[in-house]
Amino acid sequence: MLLGVAVIVSLLWLFYKHWVSVYSHWKKRNIPFYPAKFPYGSDPNLVKLKEYRGYTIDKMYHKFASHPMFGVFSLRSPMLIIKDPEIIQLVLTKEFSHFRDRGIIKLPEKDVLNHHLFHLGGEKWRALRMKLTPTFTSGKLKAMFPLFISCAESFSSLLLSKADSKIDIKELIGRFTADVICSCAFGLEMDVINHPDSKLRKIGMERIKLTFLTKLKIAVTRLFPALSALLKIRFTPLEDENYIINLVKNIVEQREKNGIVRNDFIDLLMQLKDKGNIGDDGQEFEKPFEMTLELMAAQCFVFFLAGFETSSSLQSFCLYELALHQDIQSRVIKEINEKIERNNGLTYKALHEMEYLDMVISETSRKYPTVPVLNRYCTKTVTLRSGQKIEQDTMIIIPVWSLHHDPQYFSDPDKFDPTRFSQENKDSIVPYTYLPFGEGPRMCIGMRFGLLQTKVGIVTLLQKFKVEPCENTKIPLVMGGISATTASNEPIIIKLIKRS
Numbered sequence: 271m272l273l274g275v276a277v278i279v280s281l282l283w284l285f286y287k288h289w290v291s292v293y294s295h296w297k298k299r300n301i302p303f304y305p306a307k308f309p310y311g312s313d314p315n316l317v318k319l320k321e322y323r324g325y326t327i328d329k330m331y332h333k334f335a336s337h338p339m340f341g342v343f344s345l346r347s348p349m350l351i352i353k354d355p356e357i358i359q360l361v362l363t364k365e366f367s368h369f370r371d372r373g374i375i376k377l378p379e380k381d382v383l384n385h386h387l388f389h390l391g392g393e394k395w396r397a398l399r400m401k402l403t404p405t406f407t408s409g410k411l412k413a414m415f416p417l418f419i420s421c422a423e424s425f426s427s428l429l430l431s432k433a434d435s436k437i438d439i440k441e442l443i444g445r446f447t448a449d450v451i452c453s454c455a456f457g458l459e460m461d462v463i464n465h466p467d468s469k470l471r472k473i474g475m476e477r478i479k480l481t482f483l484t485k486l487k488i489a490v491t492r493l494f495p496a497l498s499a500l501l502k503i504r505f506t507p508l509e510d511e512n513y514i515i516n517l518v519k520n521i522v523e524q525r526e527k528n529g530i531v532r533n534d535f536i537d538l539l540m541q542l543k544d545k546g547n548i549g550d551d552g553q554e555f556e557k558p559f560e561m562t563l564e565l566m567a568a569q570c571f572v573f574f575l576a577g578f579e580t581s582s583s584l585q586s587f588c589l590y591e592l593a594l595h596q597d598i599q600s601r602v603i604k605e606i607n608e609k610i611e612r613n614n615g616l617t618y619k620a621l622h623e624m625e626y627l628d629m630v631i632s633e634t635s636r637k638y639p640t641v642p643v644l645n646r647y648c649t650k651t652v653t654l655r656s657g658q659k660i661e662q663d664t665m666i667i668i669p670v671w672s673l674h675h676d677p678q679y680f681s682d683p684d685k686f687d688p689t690r691f692s693q694e695n696k697d698s699i700v701p702y703t704y705l706p707f708g709e710g711p712r713m714c715i716g717m718r719f720g721l722l723q724t725k726v727g728i729v730t731l732l733q734k735f736k737v738e739p740c741e742n743t744k745i746p747l748v749m750g751g752i753s754a755t756t757a758s759n760e761p762i763i764i765k766l767i768k769r770s
C-alpha cells in the first residue's frame with residue numbers, strides 16, 4: 271500500500287518536473303518573459319478563455335512596453351509575442367519563407383475537414399493558395415455582384431419587418447453574410463435570411479466557438495501528438511463532417527450531370543480535381559497531391575467559416591459605432607445617396623466611389639479587429655539585426671488588438687475617428703501596426719470579398735433605416751472570451767428607425 275502511494279507520488283512529481291522544465295525556455299535565450307506557474311503557464315486566461323484573448327495579451331503587451339518582443343507560456347508551450355513593427359514585417363513578409371505556417375494545431379490525419387487553407391502548412395498550403403487565389407480577382411467579384419444584390423434585396427425585405435424595433439444586429443447580419451457566401455462561392459440558395467436555423471449555419475457557429483474543450487484538444491494535439499492519435503482526437507464532429515462532404519458532393523454531381531458552369535469557387539475546385547494531381551503541372555511543388563472530394567469540402571468549409579462570421583462582426587461593429595455617432599452616420603448616408611444617384615443605383619462602381627464609407631470601415635477594423643492575434647510558426651531559425659535569434663519551432667503571436675489600441679500608433683485609441691484613414695492621414699500610419707486582414711503571402715485571401723459584402727450590407731441597411739442606440743445598447747462594448755474572433759460579450763442591440 272505504502273509502496274503504491276510512493277510510486278504514485280513519484281510519478282506525479284516526475285510529471286510535474288517534466289511539465290515545468292520548459293519554464294526556463296525564455297530565460298535560457300535571454301528573452302524577457304512573463305513568468306509561468308504550473309499548470310497553466312503565464313496567465314490562466316490564455317487557456318481558460320474566461321477573458322477575451324485580445325485583453326489578456328494586451329495586459330502583457332503593456333508590461334513589456336520597452337521591449338520589441340517577449341516570451342509567454344500557454345500551458346507548457348513557449349510562445350513569442352512580437353511588438354516591434356519592423357520585426358513583425360520580417361515575420362509576415364521579408365523572411366516569410368521561415369514563417370510560412372500558422373502551427374495552431376497539429377492536424378490529425380483523419381480530421382479531413384480541417385485540412386484547409388487556414389490550417390495547412392508547407393508545400394500543400396503553398397500549392398493550394400496559388401491555385402485558389404484566382405477566386406477573388408476583381409473580374410470575378412464584379413461578376414458576382416448581382417448575387418450580392420439579390421441577397422441584399424431579400425435582406426431588405428427582412429429588415430422592413432423589423433422597422434422601429436430593437437434588434438440584435440449581429441444575428442440579423444449573420445444571416446445575410448451566410449447567404450452571400452453560399453450563393454457566391456457555392457451557388458447554393460440556402461435562404462438563411464428567412465431560415466436562420468439552417469444546419470450549415472449552425473455547424474459554422476459551433477466551429478467558430480473556442481470552447482475549453484477545443485483549447486484542450488489543441489493543447490493535447492500539440493503537446494502529446496501520440497496520445498492525440500490514440501484518443502482519435504478530431505475538431506469537427508463526424509456527423510458535421512459527413513454533412514459538409516455530402517453537401518459538396520451533391521453540388522459537384524449536379525453540376526457534372528447538368529453541365530452547369532458558374533465560374534465560382536466550386537468550379538475552380540472541380541477544375542483542379544479534373545486536372546489530376548496538384549503540382550503535376552510543372553509549377554515546382556515538392557509533393558504533388560490529389561484534390562480529393564474531402565479536400566474540396568475542407569476548402570469550401572473554411573471559405574464559409576471565414577467568410578460569414580468575420581464580415582458579420584465587422585458590419586455589426588460598424589453599425590453600432592454609427593448608431594453612437596450620428597454626425598458620422600449623416601455623412602455616410604449623404605455620400606451613399608450621392609453615389610447611388612450619380613450611378614443610377616447601387617452598382618459596383620458606386621460602392622467603389624464611397625470613400626468616406628471606406629474610411630468608416632477601416633476605422634471599425636482598427637477599433638474592432640475581427641482576428642485579435644495573428645499566428646505564425648518558425649520553420650527555420652532567423653537572426654535579427656539585434657543579433658537575437660528566433661529559433662526554429664517557435665510559436666509566434668502578433669498582437670493585432672494591442673497594436674490597434676496602442677496610443678503610440680493611434681492617438682486616443684478608444685475614439686472612433688474615421689479621419690485616421692483619410693487620404694492625407696493614412697500614409698502616416700506606421701507600417702505593420704494596422705493588420706485587420708493580416709499581411710504578406712498568408713494574409714486573408716477573401717479580403718476583397720469580405721469588404722464588398724460588408725459594404726453592400728451596410729449600404730442596404732442605411733438606405734432604409736437610421737440606426738440609433740436604445741436603452742439595451744451596451745456602451746462601451748466588452749469583448750468576450752469564447753469566440754475565436756472578436757465578439758462582444760453580450761448581443762449588440764440597436765434600434766432601426768425607418769427613413770421616410
Ligand code: HEM
Nearest residue numbers: 387388576577580581640641707708709712713714716720
Ligand atoms: C471582413 C472580413 C474578413 C476579415 C476581417 C478577415 C480576416 C482574416 C485574417 C486576419 C486572416 C489571417 C491573416 C494572417 O494570418 O496574416 C484571414 C485568413 C483567411 N481568410 Fe479572412 N477575413 C475576412 C473575410 C474572409 C472571407 C470572405 C473569406 C473567404 C471567402 C476569407 C477566407 C480566409 C482564409 C481562407 C484565410 C486563410 C488564408 C491562408 O492561410 O492562406 N476571409 N482572414
